[in-house]
Amino acid sequence: MYPDYSESNAYQRHLRDSINERGYDVRMIGADRPLPLLGAVRDYGRPDVFHINWLHRHFVTDSSVLTTLLAFRLLFELVVLRALGVEIVWTVHNLVEHSRRTPRLELVVRRAAAMLCDRIIVHCESARELVVDTYRLPDSTADRIEVVPHGHYIDSYPNEVSVEAAREDLGYEDDHTVYLYFGLIRPYKNVPDLVRTFSTIDDPDARLLVVGNPMGDDLESEVRALCSRDDRVTCELRFVPDEEIQRYMNAADAVVLPFEEVLTSGTAILAMSYGKALIAPRAGCVAELLDGDDTLGYAPRDPDGLRSSLVAASSVDLDAAGRYNHELAATLDWEGIADRTVRAYARGAR
Numbered sequence: 001m002y003p004d005y006s007e008s009n010a011y012q013r014h015l016r017d018s019i020n021e022r023g024y025d026v027r028m029i030g031a032d033r034p035l036p037l038l039g040a041v042r043d044y045g046r047p048d049v050f051h052i053n054w055l056h057r058h059f060v061t062d063s064s065v066l067t068t069l070l071a072f073r074l075l076f077e078l079v080v081l082r083a084l085g086v087e088i089v090w091t092v093h094n095l096v097e098h099s100r101r102t103p104r105l106e107l108v109v110r111r112a113a114a115m116l117c118d119r120i121i122v123h124c125e126s127a128r129e130l131v132v133d134t135y136r137l138p139d140s141t142a143d144r145i146e147v148v149p150h151g152h153y154i155d156s157y158p159n160e161v162s163v164e165a166a167r168e169d170l171g172y173e174d175d176h177t178v179y180l181y182f183g184l185i186r187p188y189k190n191v192p193d194l195v196r197t198f199s200t201i202d203d204p205d206a207r208l209l210v211v212g213n214p215m216g217d218d219l220e221s222e223v224r225a226l227c228s229r230d231d232r233v234t235c236e237l238r239f240v241p242d243e244e245i246q247r248y249m250n251a252a253d254a255v256v257l258p259f260e261e262v263l264t265s266g267t268a269i270l271a272m273s274y275g276k277a278l279i280a281p282r283a284g285c286v287a288e289l290l291d292g293d294d295t296l297g298y299a300p301r302d303p304d305g306l307r308s309s310l311v312a313a314s315s316v317d318l319d320a321a322g323r324y325n326h327e328l329a330a331t332l333d334w335e336g337i338a339d340r341t342v343r344a345y346a347r348g349a350r
Contacts (some may be wrong), residue, residue, distance in 0.1 A: 001051045002036060003058070004028035012053065012268055018151075018338030024049075031057070037077040041084065049345050050081055051089045055113060056097040060106055067102045071109045078084050078116040089345060091121040091148075092115070095134050095264050099187075103187040111135040121307035121343050122243040123150045123264045126283035130263065146344040150264055150285070151289045151337040152329040157245045166251035170209070170234075177314065178207045179279070180252035182245075183267040185223060185237070192219075195226040195233060196257040197307045203314060208256075210235040211248050253318045254296070258306050272329040277321035279309045289328070296321065 004014045006028050016026045027047075033039030036058070037050060052058075059070035081088055090113065096106050114120055114135055122128050125147055132142045161169075172178055179198065185191050191210060198208045210227060214220035214237050227235040240248070249255075255271035257280040266287045271278055272289065280286050281300035290297035295312045298305030 002029040003028045003054060010153055011151065014151055014156065014256050014334045015337065015341065018334040019341060022338055022342050036079055046084055047086055049087045049089055053091050054093055054107060055090060055110065059109065060097045060101055062101060064102055067105060069264055071105065074109065075112055077114060082116060087345065088117045089119045089121060090117045092127065092131050095130060097103055101121065108137065111137065115141050118144065119347065120145045121148050121341065121344055124288045126287060127263055127285055130206055130284065148337060148340045148344060149332050150266065150269050151334045152332040153270045154329060159246045159274065161246045163250050166247050169247060170251045172207060172251060175205050176207045177205055178209060178252045179254050179256050180248055181210045181212065181256050182248055183212050185212040185219060186261050187219065190258040191258050192222050192226055194256060194306065195223065198233065198310060199230045201310055206232060208233045209248065209252065211240060212237065213239045235281060252276055254279055254313055258338065269329060272325035275322040275326035277318040278325060279293060279313060281305065
């Protein structure tokens with residue numbers, strides 16, 4: 001399984017461990033070889049399955065020349081793996097790299113890679129449609145796409161701090177409605193617009209808490225400046241260790257994900273795993289997760305959608321929405337995810 005982010009990525013840890021429990025010997029492969037995929041075969045022998053996640057990490061860089069060279073390396077390695085009889089499986093977590101450094105080249109490479117794979121895994125039906133349309137895949141390749149949902153994060157992180165203790169620690173009163181943005185802060189995640197939009201809402205009891213690590217000093221400065229203009233907004237712009245996640249999730253009434261674009265969101269699954277209501281655009285797999293409450297989801301192209309959902313949230317039973325989300329998240333157990341992944345392996349075998 002490549003690349004190896006298992007130390008910091010709970011999704012990959014759960015997937016690895018659950019597949020291991022089904023009789024596979026899963027080896028995590030890092031990117032510390034000139035030919036990462038073929039180097040792993042040299043070191044460990046020919047595997048039955050080579051499962052690739054986050055394909056763009058293998059070749060997309062700031063340099064178009066280097067990206068082109070690494071793209072040729074990737075496709076060369078995939079061709080050799082096929083020639084060796086190795087089954088290639090690719091989980092598509094995003095349509096293109098979010099920073100869009102070389103989007104046209106990346107789409108060409110992704111299309112070619114998809115046609116070399118025995119199985120492609122996506123996390124929902126709408127993602128299947130988006131992958132087929134975006135990569136312009138022929139029917140023969142589209143037929144190799146399998147839907148395997150994203151597993152939950154219930155019990156993945158500590159959850160021992162009570163709601164009352166978390167809110168008191170962060171300075172929130174009982175009558176405050178706390179909206180939380182949590183996660184990495186990247187341009188496509190639209191955090192500055194969230195802060196600006198929240199500040200237009202005339203609700204003295206509403207609070208916004210922005211927690212995450214910004215990408216770049218300019219974005220951090222922008223977010224800090226916007227937060228400072230509204231005394232109802234607090235920001236903690238830093239990396240949050242696993243044991244502190246509960247502090248913010250349990251203090252919140254709802255988690256807001258104002259993404260400009262999204263295919264799959266681990267943060268949405270995280271919020272649901274903590275039993276939180278979710279305000280987010282109805283796009284990609286997030287749209288399927290929002291089916292429990294029409295009021296809190298909004299059309300991604302609606303310029304007033306985020307504000308409308310934030311306003312509507314004041315009349316929604318957010319606790320009930322959070323309980324519904326927790327129940328839905330509990331159905332996404334890793335045993336079932338592993339079973340479906342292993343079946344995808346078997347169907348892809350040549």
